[in-house]
Amino acid sequence: MKQIIGIDIGGTKIAIGLFDETGRFIASSTIPTHAQAPFSEAIVRIFEAVDELLGNTTTLTGIGIGCAGPLDTEKGVVQNPYTLSGWENAPIVATLSDRYGCPVRLENDADVALLGEVFAHKKEKPVRNALMLTFGTGVGGAVLHNGKLFKTENFGHPEFGHILVAPGEGECYCGGDGCLEGLASGLALTQQAQALGFEDFQDLVAQGGLQGSGKFLVHQWVERVGRALWTLVHIFSPSMVILGGGAMSSLFDLVNQKITENMQSGIFYKEFALVEASLGAEAGMVGAATLVLPV
């Protein structure tokens, strides 16, 4: 049977998935990253985990990898990511391709998460333009533009978290004042809920805070994220907008309709679907596998 492997490399763990050639999930395993240890040690453990998933009967046709940046995706090298301090200039693509004799592709972790979600939400018509915002400690983003991942110079990544959405309302470490990330990330929501006496945003929701003191938090979030999306949609004209991150589990249903209505009040781009990320921690592994799906 022809199969493919998707690998999602994070600072604490590495998720490895085995898929068939249509992208259907077969099996997976997770190993610790030990980020400070050298790449030469980590790769041995990756080999072991991949070998175990493959067993004896598989023809491996490709390996896709998603990894924290910065990366040189053309050379297939992990450059000097602060989350993987032992991996400086790690030639991960060449190393895996030498061992398994198949095509190997490397992309940024936020980009493969987007690809995974697009794959999971795929419709009859292929999605060639999509945008994803992830609300966690910060606000991450990725764009699929005319079927290709959108990148900045030197394979860099767009910093959508630093779009100004409320000028003057909060200095950001980037030098801006009123960035999306500082005001609307999962962390920002936690801090805003704590300022109202709740443990975090989930606690605020669970205790019915949205009927009272917490109501304006959601209103404010919709307004700020709405501004960022208004800008992004007018630049990239996506047919699918995906919202992800831990905060979405308690937020998406509350904001879905308002954000969609806000976007569709414009005259230019009405035809897009606003969806909640559905794969959670598996998005990276699934998206990595899609990098090597046969066309």
Ligand SMILES: [Zn+2]
């Ligand atoms: Zn900023």
